[in-house]
Amino acid sequence: METINKHKNHITAISFGLLLIGFLASIMGSGEISDLALIIATILASIPIFVKAYQALRMKAFSIDLLVSIAVLGAVYLQDYTESSVVTFLFLFGDYLEARTLEKTRSSLKELVDMAPQEATVIRGGEAVIIPVEAVVAGDQVIVRSGGKVPVDGRILSGQAALNEAAITGESIPATKRADDRVFSSTMVDNGYIEIIAEKVGNDTTFAKIIELVEEAQESKTKTEKFLDKFSSIYTPAIVILSILVYVITRDLRLAITFLVIACPGALVIGAPVSSVAGIGNGAKNGVLVKGGEIIDTFSKVDMIIFDKTGTLTKGKPEVTAIKTFTKRSENELLGLVARAETISEHHLGQTIVKEALARRLHVPLNSAPVMGEVVKGSGILATINGHTLAVGNRRLMDSNHIPLSQEAAEYAEGQEKAGNTAIFAAVDGELEGIISIADQIREDAHAALKAMRNSGIKKMIMLTGDNRHTAELVARKLGLDDYFAELTPEDKANYVKKQKEAGHVVAMAGDGINDAPAIAVADIGLAMGEGGTDVAMETADIVLMADKLMQMSHAYSLSKATMRNMKQNTTLAVLTVVVLLIGVLIGSVHLAAGMFIHEASVLLVILNAMRLIRFNNRRTKESRKVPVIHPYEI
Amino acid sequence: MTKAVFQLEPLTCPSCIKKIETTLNKTTGVESTRVLFNTSKVKIEFDEVQVKASKIEETIKKLGYPVLSSKVS
Structure with a gap:
């Protein structure tokens, strides 16, 4: 059975060749050769479909392959070999294209995973030895040279290096690190030489946690997805029962098996999830960790952002x-x-x-x-x-x-x-x-980021701070905030967020994730900014901005809107396809092969549409990197 | 309780998830199974005394899904 799976692509190609031969022969008037070629094509292409159907049946699972198998058998029984061979070919070819394109929508995460280090140079018994990264333990002394990857989370013991931290922050401009600075697994030494003490290894590193978080996020479902799942689980059996009814009443086998083919919900099932997978993947690559499809949905509806001052709007480094x-x-x-x-x-x-x-x-x-x-x-x-x-x-x-x-x-x-x-x-x-x-300096990208978010649809921006009134007023005025409240305790902040939610706003709270934790927890969406993402921030917040940049928040907001738009487009397309197919079959203008073609085409369309999200907004994020650095003494 | 993660070839049909999950959950010794569709991974918790990881891998293969790599912890 494994060999059949391996050769599925070959089978698809051969059956396509046979289809061509069959059609050519039929044009040249040789009906027998045509039939023969089409019959072989049908049999060949049926094998993988029948095998899958059988495997599922053995596990008492009701699969799409089973429906297609029955439809093909029906077509063969009717001696309509054109239909049977085209349907089997389209089903296999569609499956191949889906696998290829789906891989693309998942590529963001895969690129991230591929950044994981494989080996490490550690000092054992006074000598530098290269060992697989799994063998490094906390406390090991690790050496990283130019072009090498940091294999663990740790602290620099000696040396100095420019590190590309794109794997963690999405920011590819190297940061200079020296003795006592923290370094993260999977970041790259651009140039320099460092010796580090391993603090966290394996699954405990920040990088491993990011991967785990994104993987889980991509699996979590939005309300739309849950609804579509339910709908398709009713739709498929309903169409099957309908096809049996049609056969019983009309005795028209052709019409009945056409129903079986369009019963596959295809685009309906895959349309919404591919959008959120592509969206979450885009975020992860740009240093924005979103904890699931549901979060994207809510964030896209946010109309009020509440900021903490220190460490969020300002650098947090006095x-x-x-x-x-x-x-x-x-x-x-x-x-x-x-x-x-x-x-x-x-x-x-x-x-x-x-x-x-x-x-x-x-x-x-x-x-x-x-x-x-x-x-x-x-x-x-x-x-x-x-x-x-x-x-x-x-x-x-x-x-x-x-x-x-x-x-x-x-x-x-x-x-x-x-x-x-x-x-x-x-x-x-x-x-x-x-x-x-x-x-404490205002972040260099604060002005641009806030303006961008206002343009994307945030109606109110408010700052809450524990700091004195003069400073608060100044920051609020410089950034053009709608309102500010000074000298607050963490509880005051949480209460304020609660009040705004009760007033009907969809509220996002942005903070550093530690002393703003209560406010972040009560908000509809909690955003945490933390250099390298502290553990606490990654646990409490719904969205974590890894590069500690406000521009990422703006990117996350427009990304969530774009993702929801994309999901709606896909859902509309999927529902339309179902309606068109049903009507087409009922009035008799859509047959087996055409039905299969429309079905496969709609699946491909929704995947291709979702792929647009992978490249979303790259341009704007790059612009933010050019923001001039203001010298602290100039203000 | 032992945890294992199996990496499969890219999954394309959401219905595969149910197929793998129900089959594995019926296996004695298996505590819980989760199939991650988008990353094509099977995360499973099981009792090492009652069932071996290699046995689980065999079951997944028999269902028609080749296992690319596995990680037991």
Whole structure:
């Protein structure tokens, strides 16, 4: 039986040749040769169909092959060899074309799977050895050279390299990574050399999880698909019963077997799923993970997007934007002092100051004797450095330590805050010496992405943030948002989303997936942005944007609309085909071969239509890569 | 409970799914079967004591679907 399957394509080709011979002979007036050729063609092409029908029957499964088999036997009984040979040929040829085109709609995922690494170079017993990727265990030291693939998720131990992370993020511009940076399995070293410590291997890597998630997503069904499944499960038996009735009443075997052939629901069953498979595949290739057909359906109906500010509309990486000094101490001198004090702080603002000092190559001893000092929760820090007492923090800290603010300083601080900064006051020995401004930059592609989404049909865009009112207002104004709410807790955000849903909006919530988790969970669609996709984000959100780019959100939105459009086109085409076939058969203008032809053609049409989705919107995503980089100090 | 994934040749008819799923689920020792149509994979959970992975592979082949590769974990 396996050999028959293997030679199915040959059988199809030979039966096509025999069909040609049969027709030519009939034109030249040789009826006997024609019949002979067509009979052989019928028998040959029937074999694989009969085998499949038998296999299914043995498992008590009611298959399409069985219907076609009965129809062919009927045609042979009527001695209509033209019909029988054309039907069997078309059925086999259609099957071949379907397999080829279906493969194309599934190609996005296959391309992704093919990026999986096969082997790894690890250090075992002091020597570098090449082993299959399955044999790598967590804790192994792995070497990756230029052109090589990172085989595991891990951390760079030493070395530096430009990594192409397209497999994870869909972004093919290489990113430079050095010691202590995280690297992901299946990313490629463009140039450079790195040694990494394996942290996650095999099925635990981010890449393996992406593949698993996309595979599962492609299987999940939309409401349309479920409906069509049900419809076709009624349609097929109904037509079969109808064909028996037709035979019993009219005694017209020809009409009855024609019914059997059109009973295959073909395009109806495959039309909607191919669209969502192609859509989800397109997303995966562009770094957008959509968790199923149902999600695409809902997302396409979203009319309100609620954004978290930090890490979603902004980069989530605060930077020092300005340092103002009020005494003769220089900028760098003050920064160096403050940074040493801030080494005791775990607050992200404190760490930003330390990072800035290191970036300016100032001497900040990180591992020497601990700095004497204390952290004042919600205010700042107090510390003693080189015999000086330092107070670094907000206004409240200055007040409680009786440090006077000059009018100049107060005005400067307010101005900085209105420009979107957090002002940090630095006092040395009881006197205010300077103000350090820290700000989180708006994402470079935010403006373009929001505009694109508005054009695609988002009616309202709202920002929710835990940050202060000044900063929130500034970001909202710069991006042209419809509304904003500041100083919110995670619960407030979730409640707001709930309220909007009750008001009749279809709401998408976009956040970083960690502290916005409650709001993401209550929204109709939860979008998570996370560099490299954190595990939490991949679990809670409905859609994960792997490259951490807002432009991907816009792509996902238009993709979901295009996919739903495509699905509707396919469903319409499928239903129309059924109607046309039924009417055609009833008025007697569609016969066996023509029926089979229309049926196969409709199946191919819906697959070809879905294939358009694979290439959808590539142009626009590429444009977003050209967005100029704004230097943090220019704003 | 053992898990296995079988990679088949590209599946073209959605009705194949039912055929494979019902047959395998009737096999003793098989806990659950899922056929992924779009990736042409069979995901199966079974009791290694009652049924061997090779036996399951044989069953799938007999149904008319050649197994390209298998992964037992």
